[in-house]
Amino acid sequence: MYETNYHRASSVDEAARLMGDAGEGKYLAGGMTLIATMKQRLAAPSDLIDLRHIGSMKGITVNGRNVTIGAGTSHYDVASSDALKAVCPALCHLASHIGDPHVRHMGTIGGSVANDDPAADYPSAVLALNMTVRTNKREIAADDFFVGMFETALEEGEIIVSFSFEAPDKAAYQKFPNPASRYAMAGVFVAKKGSDVRVAVTGAGSNGVFRHQGMEAALKAAWAPDALAAVTVDAGMMMADIHGNSDYRANLVKVMAKRAVAAAG
Amino acid sequence: MTKVTLTVNGRKVSGECEDRTLLVNFIRENLGLTGTHVGCDTTQCGACVIHMDGRSVKSCTILAVQASGSDITTIEGISSGDTLHPVQAAFKENHGLQCGFCTPGMVMTAVDMIRRHGGQLDEQTVRQELEGNICRCTGYHNIVKSILSAADEMGGAQQAAE
Numbered sequence: 559m560y561e562t563n564y565h566r567a568s569s570v571d572e573a574a575r576l577m578g579d580a581g582e583g584k585y586l587a588g589g590m591t592l593i594a595t596m597k598q599r600l601a602a603p604s605d606l607i608d609l610r611h612i613g614s615m616k617g618i619t620v621n622g623r624n625v626t627i628g629a630g631t632s633h634y635d636v637a638s639s640d641a642l643k644a645v646c647p648a649l650c651h652l653a654s655h656i657g658d659p660h661v662r663h664m665g666t667i668g669g670s671v672a673n674d675d676p677a678a679d680y681p682s683a684v685l686a687l688n689m690t691v692r693t694n695k696r697e698i699a700a701d702d703f704f705v706g707m708f709e710t711a712l713e714e715g716e717i718i719v720s721f722s723f724e725a726p727d728k729a730a731y732q733k734f735p736n737p738a739s740r741y742a743m744a745g746v747f748v749a750k751k752g753s754d755v756r757v758a759v760t761g762a763g764s765n766g767v768f769r770h771q772g773m774e775a776a777l778k779a780a781w782a783p784d785a786l787a788a789v790t791v792d793a794g795m796m797m798a799d800i801h802g803n804s805d806y807r808a809n810l811v812k813v814m815a816k817r818a819v820a821a822a823g
Numbered sequence: 824m825t826k827v828t829l830t831v832n833g834r835k836v837s838g839e840c841e842d843r844t845l846l847v848n849f850i851r852e853n854l855g856l857t858g859t860h861v862g863c864d865t866t867q868c869g870a871c872v873i874h875m876d877g878r879s880v881k882s883c884t885i886l887a888v889q890a891s892g893s894d895i896t897t898i899e900g901i902s903s904g905d906t907l908h909p910v911q912a913a914f915k916e917n918h919g920l921q922c923g924f925c926t927p928g929m930v931m932t933a934v935d936m937i938r939r940h941g942g943q944l945d946e947q948t949v950r951q952e953l954e955g956n957i958c959r960c961t962g963y964h965n966i967v968k969s970i971l972s973a974a975d976e977m978g979g980a981q982q983a984a985e
């Protein structure tokens with residue numbers, strides 16, 4: 559790892575100020591992506607601004623059907639929240655399948671979403687649950703947040719503070735994990751709220767996480783796994799790598815979507 | 824150089840290190856506690872698992888400065904004197920190790936797993952929970968057996984105490 563300078567922030571404002579003073583600074587949350595990347599010398603920030611001790615960025619509040627999750631909340635705390643499980647168990651299920659127990663103890667929802675790895679799990683939930691991403695500067699709608707692989711609407715120095723959404727009537731996430739890394743080869747999050755249906759796909763798209771309009775229309779017409787039988791998933795939009803070609807991934811997306819609808823009930 | 828202060832196995836310790844020093848190196852080199860191992864560069868093997876503020880973490884992917892102020896337990900801190908921790912005893916009893924390189928991480932993982940699941944552990948859960956720990960020798964069979972046996976015994980002891 560290259561040399562770096564560590565700073566610990568105790569508030570969001572202090573973190574933003576520290577970042578302003580830094581050269582090539584980066585925020586540090588759980589470090590499960592950033593420290594791992596720095597060890598490989600694939601990142602070399604001059605300064606690290608640690609967000610982990612900012613109390614206001616942690617925790618889950620459920621008010622009726624309205625959920626707010628602090629960006630600094632760990633995958634473990636999302637997975638094991640009884641309050642969240644009562645209104646949106648699909649999100650707990652998703653968090654409980656990220657990496658391994660140790661990664662889940664450190665990694666945070668904010669870090670995962672800010673990083674926007676094309677194979678990460680959380681971005682699909684942000685999109686399918688139509689979350690509002692609150693930063694230290696503004697609110698960003700889920701549909702405007704993800705720009706491409708590892709690319710989001712976040713501006714230089716902007717901090718995600720929390721995520722909020724209204725719990726859906728039904729939802730589920732199914733992923734086909736890469737057997738070695740456990741990242742998604744294809745992961746599909748489906749959510750139904752009233753007559754509205756949102757289907758978000760991660761792990762498979764060549765431009766990162768995306769909504770699939772064809773599947774959404776089919777599921778609006780009939781909420782059942784079979785409703786997806788006639789929908790085409792365009793292989794031209796899929797990633798291809800040593801783990802699977804684009805036809806394989808297109809098929810996986812459909813299989814995961816069917817399983818997700820079945821699991822949502 | 825930055826001063827790092829930790830409570831390690833109940834004892835307050837401090838030392839100077841670079842901001843880029845990994846917690847595992849601080850534990851091994853500054854504190855001389857070499858039970859915590861390093862088995863990979865990619866945060867995948869779990870040989871470095873310790874407990875930080877009561878939760879299992881991979882000490883190879885945390886900076887020592889990040890951990891400063893926290894409460895750390897390493898493999899050296901779980902037995903009481905010469906009496907092995909029930910998980911250590913179960914690994915010994917069930918031949919849960921061969922070369923032993925992965926064992927400190929496995930044991931620390933098992934202690935955390937049993938804490939979270941209590942007596943609810945079954946074989947499938949143990950195998951899923953071992954996702955972040957790699958063993959090159961055993962084929963996992965006796966590791967799973969050791970953890971289930973320790974969970975039984977610790978669950979039983981808990982019930983007897985209630």
Ligand SMILES: Cc1cc2nc3c(=O)[nH]c(=O)nc-3n(C[C@H](O)[C@H](O)[C@H](O)COP(=O)(O)OP(=O)(O)OC[C@H]3O[C@@H](n4cnc5c(N)ncnc54)[C@H](O)[C@@H]3O)c2cc1C
Pocket residue numbers: 584585586587588589590591592593594609629630655656657658661664665666667668669670672673677678679680716717718719739740741742865866867
């Ligand atoms: C072995 C292993 C297996 C994994 N498996 C999976 C998996 O199956 N699925 C999956 O989705 N992920 C997986 N991950 C990644 C894991 O979920 C990470 O925790 C996550 O991607 C990053 O979160 P973090 O809190 O650790 O962020 P960090 O690593 O600290 O930061 C990541 C990036 O986000 C930025 N950032 C962090 N917080 C904020 C914020 N609040 N506002 C703005 N920017 C911020 C940082 O500057 C950095 O650029 C795995 C990781 C490992 C090591």
Ligand code: FES
Pocket residue numbers: 860861862863864865866867868869870871872881882883884
């Ligand atoms: S040394 Fe930490 S996971 Fe391998």
Ligand code: FES
Pocket residue numbers: 919920921922923924925926957958959960961
């Ligand atoms: S006993 Fe040798 S690596 Fe596990």
